[in-house]
Amino acid sequence: MIPVVKGWFTETSIEVASLGIQVHGGMGYIEETGAAQYYRDARITTIYEGTTSIQANDLVGRKIAREAGATAKAVIKDMKATLRALKAVEGEDFAAMARHLAAGAKAVEQCVGWIVDTYATDIKAVHAGSVPFLKLMGIVAGGWQMARAALAAQAKVAKGEGDAGFLTAKIATARFFADHYLAQAPGLRETVTGGAAGVMALAAEQF
Ligand SMILES: Cc1cc2nc3c(=O)[nH]c(=O)nc-3n(C[C@H](O)[C@H](O)[C@H](O)COP(=O)(O)OP(=O)(O)OC[C@H]3O[C@@H](n4cnc5c(N)ncnc54)[C@H](O)[C@@H]3O)c2cc1C
Structure with a gap:
């Protein structure tokens, strides 16, 4: 991370x-x-x-490809545990969070699989998608943590504990993040796995 x-x-x-x-x-x-x-x-x-691209190169190379995605897959498993908890709560806010986190976790899982499979045969393609993947990972991990905060807030609301205004605001901001940011995840997956052609198209003298 x-x-x-x-x-x-x-x-x-x-x-x-x-x-x-x-x-x-x-x-x-x-x-x-x-x-x-x-x-x-x-x-x-x-x-x-x-720099962002050096961080992104580290993420796809040393942090993921080198260990065949082992840690990333463990993180995805933890995201799916939160997803199950979201699905167990009633209401449109939690249904929306679950829908977007499911799509986000799937996008990360597909990209991790693609990175591991492609690294040995087309390393340039993987690195061409590294910054969009960094963004994807940040958005999905961010949405995952927002969802955990919303679940904790909801548990308190259900028991009538804590500051209701603060807790309902926590749930509302998690819902906002899911609708406005997590929803970007499937699009980023397309850029990660299919965006290399445009990056690699021009020869150095064409710049
Ligand atoms: C105000 C300030 C304070 C600083 N303080 C410290 C400090 O306290 N300690 C310290 O150690 N350093 C410090 N630095 C230096 C800092 O670590 C470097 O600026 C930083 O590592 C980026 O290196 P660079 O500026 O040479 O950019 P470059 O390496 O020339 O990078 C230029 C651009 O090319 C991209 N790029 C470079 N290589 C690749 C690659 N292989 N693949 C894809 N993209 C690539 C980069 O992402 C970047 O966008 C400081 C810099 C500034 C401006």
Whole structure:
């Protein structure tokens, strides 16, 4: 998970800081409000924390292909245990989370299989898809952890414990993440497993 934590979190921090500018409109863009400084500070993290493509190369190569996906498969098994727990809870929020986590875990599983199978015969194709795979892994692992938080919140709500406003907000944000981010997983799978042709198409002198 180290390349995922370093690569996906830092890429996401740029997106979050950029949204921070956007929601404040023109006031967000000008330096005096400070929002632009957060964006600039976030922007360096994908470079000096180890660049995103180097993290992604580590993920597909040393972390997955080298051990034939053993750890990744164990993580997918844990995701499926959370999936079963989601399916056991009633309500549309948990059904939506289960639907998107099922598709996400399947996308990760298919990519891990493809990475392991392809690494020995077409290493360039695997590395061409490494950054989209890093993003896929981050989104699915993120959605998985959000789902675990939602399940913990739901257990408290059912017992009438804790701060109901905080707990229902936790469930709502997990649902939002599932609908808006986890839902991207099947598309990323297509880029990982089928995106190499465009990456490799041009000769060096064509750039
Ligand atoms: C403000 C700042 C503070 C820093 N502080 C430290 C520090 O405290 N300690 C320290 O050790 N270093 C530090 N660094 C250096 C940092 O580790 C490097 O900037 C970083 O490793 C990236 O190397 P590079 O800048 O030479 O980029 P390059 O290696 O030239 O990379 C350029 C681009 O090409 C991509 N790329 C390179 N090789 C490959 C490849 N094989 N496959 C695919 N893509 C590739 C990279 O992902 C990147 O997008 C700092 C840098 C900055 C800017």
